[in-house]
Each structure stands twice: as structure tokens, then as C-alpha cells.
Amino acid sequence: MLLVYDGTTEAQAALERCTQLSLALSAHVDVVAVVDLATANAKCGGLLSDLAFKGMEEFARRTLDTAVGQLADHGVPAYGFVKFGRPVDVVSGHVTTFGPEIVVIGHRRRKGLSRWWGERPVHLDLAERLRGTTIVTVVASQA
Template structure:
């Protein structure tokens, strides 16, 4: 099982669902946290500083430690990986390398203009790329 985690509310909901699934299935969990400097650099016209990249990596490592620690405290066997690149590229590579049958990822429901102008949800692109793997897209509960 693979959990994509970044400490957002949606990722926290995905962590909760992943922990339930892994305990029910007695499944090992790989947790990845993605440092997407490519997209960040594109949004700031290529002016992303080394400090910003280091900060992004530190945040990813912290998020990874939180998720792996949570799973291990529940008795789940979990390993963490920091990946560099666009999520749509690195997630399928990890799935192929480690044979993950289930991918758990948080999903933010877009509203208003974001539905029209925002990016396509990643789980839709993953569904096209990950043949044979189940994708569990988890939304955060309403407050």
C-alpha cells in the first residue's frame, strides 16, 4: 500500500483511512512525500531560491516523519520516502518499483471558479497511469 502525504487536511484524512485499511489488511505501507520544485519554480518564473528548495524538502521530511510515526504507533509496518519531481511522475514510478496494489491520496474538492480554472485532480491522472492498482481518494470531513 502507498500513502501520499503532505500534512494537508486531506492528507491527514487519507492517513487515517490508510491506517484503517492497513490494519484490516495487515498490509505494509510505503509513505511518500513529494518535493515538487518543478511546479514551484514554474509558478515563480524560474526564480526559486535554494533556500526555498531546502525549506520544501524540510517540510516534506517533517510530514513524512509525522505520517510514518503515526502508522508505526498503530502497529503498522511503514517506511517513508522523500521523492523529488512532479507527483504525477514520481507516484507511478514508486508504484512500479515497489508493487503497490493500493494508492491512498488526499483530495480537495474544488468549488467556484477553481472547478473551471484549477488543475485536474491528480487521482484522475493516476487512474489513467496506474493500471492494476486501486486508488483511494480521500476528502477531508466537513468541519
């Protein structure tokens, strides 16, 4: 099983769901934290500094350690990976290399005009690329 984790509320909900699934299926979990440098660089006009890069990598490692630790606290064997690239490319590559049958990913519902602007949700691109892989998309509960 593969969990895509970035520390957001949606990713935390996906972590909870992944924990339940892995316990029910007696499956180990690969946790991937993606550092998307291309998008970050584009958003800052191509001026991403070394300091910003280091900060993004350190944040990814901390959030990854948190997720792996929470899974371990529940008795789930988990392995963490920090990877660099676009999330859809990184996840697709991990699935091709390691062959998990289930990918768990968090999703934030967009409202208003933001539904029409911005990038397409990652889980839709993954569904097209990863035929035969179950993709569990988790939305955080509205409180």
C-alpha cells in the same frame, strides 16, 4: 500499500483511512512525500532559490516523519520516502518499482471557478496511468 502524504487536512484524512486499511489487510505502508520543484519554480517565475528548495525539502521530511510515526503508533509497519518531481510521475514510478496494489491519496474538492482553473486532480491522472491498481481517494470531512 502506498500513501501520498503532504500534511494537508486531506492527507491527514487519507492517513487515517490508510491506517484502517493497513490494519484490516495486515499490509505495510510506503509513505511518499513529494517535493514538486517544477511547479514551485513555475509559480515563482523561475526564481526558486536554494533556500526555498531546502525549506521545501525540510518540510517534506518533517511531514513524512509525522505520518510514519503515526502509522507506527498504530502498529503499522511503514517506510518513508521523500521524492522529487511531479506527483503523478513520482507516484507512478513508485508503483512501478515497488508494486503496491493500493494507493491512498487525499483530495480537496474545488468550488466555484477554481474547478475550471488549475491542474487536473492527481487521482484522475493516476487512475489513467495505474490500471490494475486500486486508488482510494479520501476527501476530508466538512466541519
